[in-house]
Amino acid sequence: MPRSLLVAGAVLLLLLALVPARADAPMRGHGGPVRALAVSPDGRLAISGSFDQSAILWRIEDGTALAxxxxHDGAVNAVAALPDGRMATGGEDGRVALWQPGRAEPVAVFADHAGPVAGLAVSPDGARLASAAWDGTVRVWALAGGATRVLAEHKGNVNGVAFLPDGRVVSAGYDATLRIWPEDGAALSVTLPSPLNAVAATKDGEIVTACADGSVRMLRADGSERAAVAIPPSPVTALALSPDGARVAAATVGGAVAVIDRREARLLLTLVGPGLPVWSLAFRSDGELLTGGSDRLVRRWDVRTGEPIGPLALTRPSDDLAAFKGERGAEVxxxxxxxxxxxxxxxxxxxPTLHGVFGRPIATAPGYTFSQALRRLDIVWxxxxxxxxxxxxxxxxxxxxxxxxxxIRDPGDREALVRFLERATR
Known part of the structure; x- marks a missing residue:
């Protein structure tokens, strides 16, 4: 068993006893932006990962948080659902955890990455899990055991990974290259006009990638480009494919989600939310999409009509700093x-929360997982x-x-921030 599984307190599976949720309400439970989403093959469950360092398992139909x-010691940037019901999470700490429903801790942990994990993908046969990371590598894990394959040709962060139907791996990097990896040997490298933020592969072998220049590009399995769809003005942050492969959903930092007819490379409709960045997408069915973003919610959408399933608040979350309007420290x-x-x-x-931070030793805020490096520091705030x-x-x-x-270079701004925190965190 990996040593990381033996660290007491590193893992907590908290079963939630909640009042039954409204079936049409957004899924609410994260304390930070929702960075990643995946849906179980049967469409009943979803898993979400967040900047708040947690993942939540949801029952979609009534919006209940099951666990x-x-x-992870850091944001949960990637999640994946396996055909056998297990789920995987990838974190800023460089670790990938494999979860079995009903278990209070991961059943396996892969900890070989030297940088944050940004993407996960499951092979078509469910036997392999691939992880993309900011250490410049993709790692392909054999879930039944065996050697890990390391793919290391990117020049910088690898933001996304996918499997083609024939089992080949596709990776997308900040170096503006898409790489198609055979079972052995060097990858086929395709250079695109801008850094790549995400990648997906269809059942018929087409590759779809999200570009920082605000475009979604469709490539054939040999790397040649078939079509491109512009989604101005914001960078495209995330992609999802409908189960039948007919539609592509593309999220943007600007908050809108484009739904594209893949075969015609044509924009069908735009889902308009609260105007906050959308970081994650997952289709539940050919007609229903889940989205997660900076409003900390998981929302449901009917992609045939473009309408939300349930109420959609078009206002931003309450402004906790409104009571301090005009104070320089609050603005900082x-x-x-x-x-x-x-x-x-x-x-x-x-x-971590800053409530009560003055006089508190570093890395001791309750309920937050800190790195061992911070725990060793001798600092009192x-x-x-x-x-x-x-x-x-x-x-x-x-x-x-x-x-x-x-x-904060300006000494006056630093002093104003400290004065503000002294009052606001008491």
Whole structure:
């Protein structure tokens, strides 16, 4: 058994006893943006991964959260559903976890990546799991045991991976290359006009990829381009294929989701949500799509009509900083609000809650999984240490952090932020 499975407290499967949910309501439970989605082959269950470091298993029909899966030290960037009912999660910590329904911990962990896992794919026969990571590699795991295949030709982050019907692997990278990997030997490399954010493969062998230039491109299995569809103005962040392969759903940072007729390479309709970034997509059936985004919800859509299934709030989430309007420190903190809450009932998001942070030793916020590197640091958060964090940057002051690199160069802005946090986190 992998050593990581023996670490006490690393895994928590929390069964939720909830009041029955409305069947037409969005699935609500994550404390951060929903980064990844997958649907079980029978269409009954979904799994979502979030920047809040958790995955949630849902019963789609009534929106009930069946379990919360906590294992990863960082955002859950990728999820996958296997034909046998198991599910996989991939995290910012570089690990891939395999879950069996009803089990309180992963049944297997693959921990060979040296960077965040950004994509997962299951082979057509269900025997292999491929992971794409920001260490520049794709790894193909034999689920029944055996050697791991490492595919390492990309020059930078690998953002997506898929399997062609014949078992070949396709990978999409930030280096603007799509690579098609034979069973042995070097990959066929296809250079496209911009970095690639996602990739999918159809049952008839076509490859669909999402580009940062706002286009969705369809390529034949030999790498030649068949068609392209422009979806301006935002980068395309995620893709999903309908089970029959007829439709492609493409998500954008701008918040809209394009539904494309794949064979005709024609935009059919646009799903318009709250205007917040959409990070994940998964078809439940040929007519129903699930989306996840920065509003922390999983939504259901009828892709034949373009209408949401259930109510759609077209307003942004409540502004927790509205009470501090006009304060410079609150405006500086606004960039942090997506990952951190301030109040006792705010909870953890992608980062731990800052409630009670003053006087708290680093890596001790309750309910949040911290890296071992942070646990070894001797830092107590106060006005001086918080100011220092933003003066020299998280990677230098707190090595091993998952916090995005950022500094505040203006001493006045740092002082205003510290004063604001002293009041807002009491």
């Amino acid at each position: 919360v899966l906590r294992f 903190f606004r960039a942090c609000a997506a990952c951190h809450t301030l109040t006792a009932d705010g909870g953890n998001r992608a980062g 106060n006005a001086e240490t918080i100011a220092k964090l933003f003066e020299i940057g998280p990677s230098r002051y707190t090595p091993g952090t998952k916090m995005p690199e950022q500094t």
